[in-house]
Amino acid sequence: MISAGAFAAVGAAATLWPLIQQMNPDASTQALASTEIDLKPIQEGQAITVIWRGKPVFIRNRTPDEIKKAADTPLADLVDASARNDALPEKAPATDLNRTKKGKENWLVMVGICTHLGCIPKGQSLSDSKGDYGGWFCPCHGSHYDTAGRIRKGPAPRNLEVPPYEFVSDTTIKIG
């Protein structure tokens, strides 16, 4: 009797699993290739948004002033101390250098999704409100990000995520 019951339980669980698993991202979604982007047209101070894996990715060509502001911020002032850079370990501190590529500090590449509840922060176009720290501002529930995309004020818990990317040439990057 016990073994019949156990068989029934295992059988039920085994039937349930595909029913649950079918809801996870399917093969075609997972297979989404990487994206290459030409950075030449982006002038200093400008930003563009591209799509990668169905998500918006922000690419900003930062001004020296913006870089300096981000680099000069003491780490103790940050809400989230982790770099949130997919290319670096979780513990890497959230310095400006750790959120960019060496020698290419003017280029900031981040997933443009607020880490609070997923809205797209404002700050990409010149007329947008950039929040109290001159980077991005999420209007949904009021999160302010600085010029390195780090959360400084508001309900969002984490810095904007830096996706895996590399420079394939001096002016082209490949995300993913």
Add this chain to the structure above:
Amino acid sequence: MTQHESTYRPTTRAGQWLDERLPAARLMHSSFVDYPTPRNLNYLWTFGGILSFCLGVQIVTGIVLAMHYVPSDKMAFDSIEHIRRNVNFGWLIRNVHAVGASMFFIAVYIHIARGLYYGSYKAPREVLWILGVIIYLLMMAAGFMGYTLPWGQMSFWGVTVITNLFSAIPFVGQSIVKWLWGGYAVSGVTLNRFFSLHYLLPFVIAGVVVLHIWALHVVGQNNPTGIEIKTRADTVPMTPYATMKDFVGLSVFILFFSWFVFFAPDYLGHADNYIEANPLSTPPHIVPEWYYLPFYAILRAIPSKLGGVVAMFSAILILAFVPWLDTSRVKSTKYRPVYRYFFWFFIFSVLALGYLGGKPPEGAYVYWARFFTAYYFLHFLVVMPIVGVLETPRPMPRSISEAVLGGAGGTPHGATAAPERR
């Protein structure tokens, strides 16, 4: 008092034949015709019938809409416009469904407030009450998924924000969200599964409604005095007395409903939902449907992601514990001189939270949202247990019939227990 003798007498041979084999007609008769209802029910007791009507309307209009609607990210928005412009009477059916969702929630809020005022959650009606809370949760899920279907800007960003609530769960949050979406962001895949569930949930609700009414008919209806039925003199048969009253209430409700359908069909919605969903641009000010606003205000009042989410869900779940949080000996707030002020302040707080939930989260709005959120929880966790113990209730009538007929006519025929004063 609810185990009453059925007065059902099948009049035809066929009726008798069926009654001996499947007494379905007898069940209907004793549940809705000779069922004894308290003789003092007021119009707030017509909302149960109104809610059943609303569920029926949503199911009928929904099935018709589903014949024309296309659940894909490319076609959904256009198919709604197609329904509104080309399908015969599509404009009407679609308006009734969209307005109907709001009407459903207006009715359920009045129904819940009625229960809270007259203590209808107290023993022996705890299970009945909890089934009601489950129906309310299912309604919220159904309404939320339905609002996704037109695939406008508010649909898209509403889903994004609400599904992201689950990402606050430690460790597994991100995986759960990915599982809900079926991708790395909200997409047509998400829309498709929400349509499937939106079609399913109303039928689940209908099932729980059957349990709700079953539980109601086991313990009997509460009434404005909160005194249980003691004798037959306290009751009248449901039909015609309660049913006719239900029809009057329902007629007025339908007038109100129709006014919105014909004169202000979009008043309760949001203009941004007539802009097709754009995954690359968030509208400056995202608001959910009006019926979620109090909870949205609570979410935003707490300055922490996990804290906000926990507070929001607790605000709904706490309702399930009300039967044990309220320590009062009497049910009806009519006889509670102190609690009544707290009750009305609670209603005011919920309305205030509703207003604040629709405002941007800055400055004084945040301050007041915190104030009313605090009261929301204090009301349940502090006021209900403490006031119930400290307060001296007003003198109560001895029975329902005494309350209705006045002192003299109050001694019911065949009363066995000595009249008691509380």
